[in-house]
Amino acid sequence: MSLVLNVRNFLSLRDVSITFDYLNVLVGPNASGKSNIIRALEFVSKFIKSGKVAIDTLFGDRDFSDVTFHGGGGQIAFELKFRDVNYVLKMEPGSLLEEVYHGSNLIFKRASSINKEQISYLDPSGSWKSIVNSNASRSIAGQISIPTYQFSKQNNCHNLESAISILASxxxxxxxxxxxxxxxxxxxxxxxxxxxxxxxxxxxxxxxxxxxxxxxxxxxxxxxxxxxxxxxxxxxxxxxxxxxxxxxxxxxxxxxxxxxxxxxxxxxxxxxxxxxIIVAYDDIESFIDRCVYDTIMYIIKKFGRIVIMTTHSPHLLDYVEPKNIILVSKINGETKVRRLTDSIDVEAIKTCR
Ligand SMILES: Nc1ncnc2c1ncn2[C@@H]1O[C@H](COP(=O)(O)OP(=O)(O)O)[C@@H](O)[C@H]1O
Ligand SMILES: [Mg+2]
Incomplete structure (x- = not known):
């Protein structure tokens, strides 16, 4: 089972696709974009739960363009695929598109602009319903009218609720x-x-x-x-x-x-x-004595969650297999990711080669 995250035009993630497995250790130089990957996951899951449109409600007092790739503005896009759910979020100043697919079937769509929001969804009887809110969105501190997770509950959309509850967790x-x-x-x-x-x-x-x-x-x-x-x-x-x-x-x-x-x-x-269900830790090893790394990694594997972590510690890599390691690097100002396949790569990372 895997979790796929696609991100476009967000911080240093110009166009990044990552397939996460059960255990994922992100390593790479400072400023390569490890935390930015974690920020992308945080953004999407917070958005599903709280439906905040304005970037400033998620990243403090920031402009939208500050979080676009090299400040160039334009559309930021996220896609998360897990089990049979595909969640898409695209946003730019003044417009937002949200789509949820179950398998290849679209089950929820929200298109909003500054003062109009249109939601279409499959209702419990299997027929499509539409809600159009004029003057709806963004009125309350940049919040969309109803966050996706709450919407699915309020409208008894069980398919949507089970799909979205995983991503909200x-x-x-x-x-x-x-x-x-x-x-x-x-x-x-x-x-x-x-x-x-x-x-x-x-x-x-x-x-x-x-x-x-x-x-x-x-x-x-x-x-x-x-x-x-x-x-x-x-x-x-x-x-x-x-x-x-x-x-x-x-x-x-x-x-x-x-x-x-x-x-x-x-x-x-x-x-x-x-x-x-999915847990991400930025800089997992800070404050922790390396003598317990083996026990921590044993415990993390035991509970069967999808775990994503960033680390600066070469010692932590001794307790995972090469296939658990994702090398993050920055090439020409943009983040690139590569899952390792053999231990020679791991040794190269540990010795900064
Ligand atoms: N809007 C942006 N566009 C492109 N790159 C950015 C943007 N904002 C920050 N960055 C880059 O992201 C870097 C920080 O990345 P981060 O993921 O926190 O590093 P680390 O890999 O050490 O966790 C910054 O030093 C900068 O190079
Ligand atoms: Mg970091």
Missing amino acids: IGVYSFDPEFIKTRSHAATKLELGKKGNNLARLLFHYYLADKFLFRNIVETFTMLAPDVEEIVPISKGDIISLFLKEKNSDKLIDFEFASGGYLKMLAILASLMGEN
């Missing part, structure tokens, strides 16, 4: 211990933040509502952190905090004072063992 993370350690508010959305914020909220939820998953996460974590006995979520008022119980002490360690590597590994496990 892409988790994209760039974990940072300073964010992972923060306390959570009980009222926040039950979603792990890109940098790892909200981990306390998520683990507390698992602790109350899915004890089996919580235990599984803690037990898997102790494979990586053998001196830890327990993870303890504590809720006071509407604030949730996390603590570590280590083996040689009764004192609970507040996450504020926990090891950055431990925090990062715990966030990786929570994102990997939860609901995501």
Whole structure:
């Protein structure tokens, strides 16, 4: 089973097609475009869930042309194919096209311009319906009228919902211990933040509502952190905090004072063992001691998600096969990708040849 991502005219990705397998390790020089590939995945999955049109709602206060290839403007296009679903998103200032195919059949289409939006979809009885909204789109902070994922639910389009829910379950993370350690508010959305914020909220939820998953996460974590006995979520008022119980002490360690590597590994496990079907990690190895790379890669393979990661560590490559490695390079200012086939290539990368 593979996931195909095609991107055109987005950052350094002028025209890139990548076929991901279950395990994908993106390596390559600084500024070759590894994180840009992760950003493309993030953009599409966020768009499916939240339906934000304006680039500035996804990348801060930026102009559309800033995220086009070399600032040349024009249309940005994304295509994601997974199982029998094909999702297409094309956007340029003032217009947007979204299409969802099930097999080769079109089941959803949205064409919008500044003040008009037309949605056509296959309804549950199998007939085509059309909705035309004049003055519809972009009114609320650049948001399209109904994001695709919500649209499929509201209209009982089961085919569309099952198609799109997979693409909406892409988790994209760039974990940072300073964010992972923060306390959570009980009222926040039950979603792990890109940098790892909200981990306390998520683990507390698992602790109350899915004890089996919580235990599984803690037990898997102790494979990586053998001196830890327990993870303890504590809720006071509407604030949730996390603590570590280590083996040689009764004192609970507040996450504020926990090891950055431990925090990062715990966030990786929570994102990997939860609901995501496809998980992407930017700079996965930062903060983590290389002595646990083998265990981390063992765990990542074990849970059977589609995992995409970028790394700068040659040591991590010792624990994957050449076919799991995608070499990212920049040629004449544009990102190119190539999946490796043999170990000679891997040695060349490790020694910077
Ligand atoms: N609009 C753009 N058009 C073309 N290239 C861009 C654009 N924006 C950023 N880049 C390139 O992307 C690089 C950053 O790529 P990134 O994926 O973050 O690197 P890395 O491989 O180190 O993760 C920048 O240094 C720049 O060369
Ligand atoms: Mg990067």
